[in-house]
Amino acid sequence: MIKRKSNPHQYYHITISVAFLCFWTLATIHGYVAYGFVQASSYIVPSLVALGVGVLIGYLFTLRSAYQTTSEQFRAIADQAQEFIYLRQLDGQYEYVSPSCAVITGRTAEEFYNHPNLMDQLIHPDDLARWNSHVHRINERGENESFDLRLRSVDGRIKWISHICMPIYDEKGRQTGVRSTNLDITDRKEDEDKLRQASAIFMHVTEGVVITDANVKIIAVNQTFSDISGYSEVELLGKSPTIWRSEQQGESFYQEMWDTINTTRQWCGEVINRRKNGDLYPAWLSISGVVNDHGQITNYVSIISDTSNLKQSQERVEYLAHHDLLTGLPNRRLFGDRLEHALQRAHRNKTVVAILHIDLDNFKSINDGLGHPVGDKVLQVAADRLHLAVREEDTVARVAGDDFSIILEDITDSESVAHLANKILSAFATPFHVDNHELHVNISIGISLYPDDGDDVTSLIKNADAAMYQAKEKGKGCYCFYTQAMTNAALDRLTMENRLRKALSQDEFRLYYQPQYALNTGKLIGAEALIRWQNSELGLVSPDEFIPLTESTGLILPIGEWVLYEACRQAKSWQDEGYDLSRIGVNIAGQQVQHGNIVYTVNKVLEETGLDPTCLELEVTESFIMQQAEQAISTLQALRELGVALAIDDFGTGYSSLSYLKLLPINKLKVDRSFVKDIPNDKNSEAIVRAVIVLGKSLQLEVIAEGVETEEQEDFLKAEACDEVQGFYYSRPLPADEFERILVKANANDFSALSSSNL
Numbered sequence: 001m002i003k004r005k006s007n008p009h010q011y012y013h014i015t016i017s018v019a020f021l022c023f024w025t026l027a028t029i030h031g032y033v034a035y036g037f038v039q040a041s042s043y044i045v046p047s048l049v050a051l052g053v054g055v056l057i058g059y060l061f062t063l064r065s066a067y068q069t070t071s072e073q074f075r076a077i078a079d080q081a082q083e084f085i086y087l088r089q090l091d092g093q094y095e096y097v098s099p100s101c102a103v104i105t106g107r108t109a110e111e112f113y114n115h116p117n118l119m120d121q122l123i124h125p126d127d128l129a130r131w132n133s134h135v136h137r138i139n140e141r142g143e144n145e146s147f148d149l150r151l152r153s154v155d156g157r158i159k160w161i162s163h164i165c166m167p168i169y170d171e172k173g174r175q176t177g178v179r180s181t182n183l184d185i186t187d188r189k190e191d192e193d194k195l196r197q198a199s200a201i202f203m204h205v206t207e208g209v210v211i212t213d214a215n216v217k218i219i220a221v222n223q224t225f226s227d228i229s230g231y232s233e234v235e236l237l238g239k240s241p242t243i244w245r246s247e248q249q250g251e252s253f254y255q256e257m258w259d260t261i262n263t264t265r266q267w268c269g270e271v272i273n274r275r276k277n278g279d280l281y282p283a284w285l286s287i288s289g290v291v292n293d294h295g296q297i298t299n300y301v302s303i304i305s306d307t308s309n310l311k312q313s314q315e316r317v318e319y320l321a322h323h324d325l326l327t328g329l330p331n332r333r334l335f336g337d338r339l340e341h342a343l344q345r346a347h348r349n350k351t352v353v354a355i356l357h358i359d360l361d362n363f364k365s366i367n368d369g370l371g372h373p374v375g376d377k378v379l380q381v382a383a384d385r386l387h388l389a390v391r392e393e394d395t396v397a398r399v400a401g402d403d404f405s406i407i408l409e410d411i412t413d414s415e416s417v418a419h420l421a422n423k424i425l426s427a428f429a430t431p432f433h434v435d436n437h438e439l440h441v442n443i444s445i446g447i448s449l450y451p452d453d454g455d456d457v458t459s460l461i462k463n464a465d466a467a468m469y470q471a472k473e474k475g476k477g478c479y480c481f482y483t484q485a486m487t488n489a490a491l492d493r494l495t496m497e498n499r500l501r502k503a504l505s506q507d508e509f510r511l512y513y514q515p516q517y518a519l520n521t522g523k524l525i526g527a528e529a530l531i532r533w534q535n536s537e538l539g540l541v542s543p544d545e546f547i548p549l550t551e552s553t554g555l556i557l558p559i560g561e562w563v564l565y566e567a568c569r570q571a572k573s574w575q576d577e578g579y580d581l582s583r584i585g586v587n588i589a590g591q592q593v594q595h596g597n598i599v600y601t602v603n604k605v606l607e608e609t610g611l612d613p614t615c616l617e618l619e620v621t622e623s624f625i626m627q628q629a630e631q632a633i634s635t636l637q638a639l640r641e642l643g644v645a646l647a648i649d650d651f652g653t654g655y656s657s658l659s660y661l662k663l664l665p666i667n668k669l670k671v672d673r674s675f676v677k678d679i680p681n682d683k684n685s686e687a688i689v690r691a692v693i694v695l696g697k698s699l700q701l702e703v704i705a706e707g708v709e710t711e712e713q714e715d716f717l718k719a720e721a722c723d724e725v726q727g728f729y730y731s732r733p734l735p736a737d738e739f740e741r742i743l744v745k746a747n748a749n750d751f752s753a754l755s756s757s758n759l
């Protein structure tokens, strides 16, 4: 506890009063003793007066000393004070000026003493009016005042001071001057300015600003961020910024971001955030760690720019640079880029690319005759029709006025291109209806193919263009390949395709049957059904000539089903007639396994024909099985479960993987005839056939050799213990009625020698 020290001056008046009191008491006692009570009483009044005067004098002495003491203390304190303190008389004369005036005003105390009202000259002009009225008020009315104002120091710098001013009064209560303290608040004012500016920036900046504490909990967000994110500040305070993460960037992305911030205290990059309504938006994010004097991070400040508009405008610029505004199609530039990429892909994958160059035959007359607005609409309709005619992945571009180009990738054959060209031509067969005009717009199409007609963008475009002029010369409204041979081939195939489409309904297909024998016994054990096409113009067409076309057009599905049905029906019919035919082989195309719902079809056919499933053997080519092994396995498995047998046809040509062979639910390998044919001249072929037989045996599969034409071949196969044979040596494929003769013979002599069955 601090003990308050008593002031010695306060005892002066008591001492003097006591002295007078003693003097009065002594005088009174002396009066009693010397003159008796009555006379002594006459001393009382003057004595009391003397006592009062004593007390008063004592008191005045005390006051004066006290005043002197207070004034010294004040000076002592004021001399040490940081504030600039002054006492000024009403006439402006400075009575006291504290030394800190030099620091704050740049003027010495001397200058103040020598120049009354020096303060007035130091006031900043903008604050002068206020100062003058303040001086007036305090001098006239003696009111306490305090306010901030600016001074100009000697070096021209502006100082902010907090000015407090109080009137001073004399003992009689009259104002004699003022007492003022002036604190330099320049730094505070500057800080306040900076804060105000920072706050204005924070609130009005066009970027979103988010401030978190060291634990990454949000402590402030600005309005822009609320506008961007859709969250109000209240919704975000205390939350973690993960609230607007989109999960588009994995955890590792954010981990790396924080690693960078923690080491460098800064990170910037692109992020995908989620707005409150769930929409995603791209943003440019910059995060800085704010550190205190001890180097510890106290806050994180994130600046977030919503770049979705920027991206959109970039995309728009990009779009405009690469598209034709009238039709919305890619322009020549984008067409060139896409073709370049298509050629690179085709080069890598060894595939074919087609370029179709299309020109509107009579566009100029439409444009000249009906005006450009109609011409523009015709181009738009043309663009729509072209777009509708091709696949989604194909590129249709408007490369010049009435010139369009199309890129077709992964072309399997020129027929499919010709097919598309026909499709486009028929899309333009319907008249255009534009502004009440019915317009017949014909087109000519020129086609070039990579790699046959050129291996770079320029030559392929040039050649497609040349082909287009050829089409025009041919009378317009048609298409032309760059080479005539290709045009002819495509035309032939198209004719064929059209005929094939009718063949099924016109009952032009036939099945031929080729017998198959057990090699060790010579017994007829089955037949392979082989399709033929009997066409009035083309004659008897072999399957090699039309099966590939039925596969590329999808016609194989109905045709394959017909074959299956007809073969089973015929076999069952022979069995019912008492012929010993224990198996009928039917070739199945890969497409039937992939898309044809083959399990259902086989089951249905077996039910409808009544053929025992064990009498049906389906032949699937090795090349298909190896391309589609994984997908095919379950379908083949389901077929096996129906009870039918499965053989791999053309074995040895399809690069079988042994691991797959083991997994496949098959019964038989058919050695391809290309190997059998060269026996005994080619040792390699012999070795392959031998190896296939060994392989089949080791996998517990039967092996049949097809294409056996000679006795030597038969001898070789016998020596290698091949199970079965099939070939011209025994019989060519025969129509049903002729095959019946073989059945008759087989029935007559079950155990006849193989050579005797040779027709």
Ligand code: C2E
Pocket: 514, 529, 530, 531, 542, 543, 544, 547, 560, 563, 587, 588, 589, 619, 649, 650, 673, 706, 707, 708, 709, 726, 727, 728, 729, 733
């Ligand atoms: P493939 O399944 O390997 O049929 C055997 C082919 O070899 C048949 O030709 C047959 O006539 C022929 N051939 C048989 N023995 C000999 C011989 O000793 N020497 C010679 N040079 N050839 C012989 P084809 O009938 O022309 O059939 C060719 C291919 O067409 C078949 O080969 C098969 O892949 C396919 N095919 C035939 N019919 C059908 C069918 O109905 N559906 C499917 N998807 N493909 C079929």
Ligand code: MG
Pocket: 528, 587, 619, 649
């Ligand atoms: Mg076959």
Ligand code: MG
Pocket: 649, 650, 670, 672, 673, 706
């Ligand atoms: Mg074969």
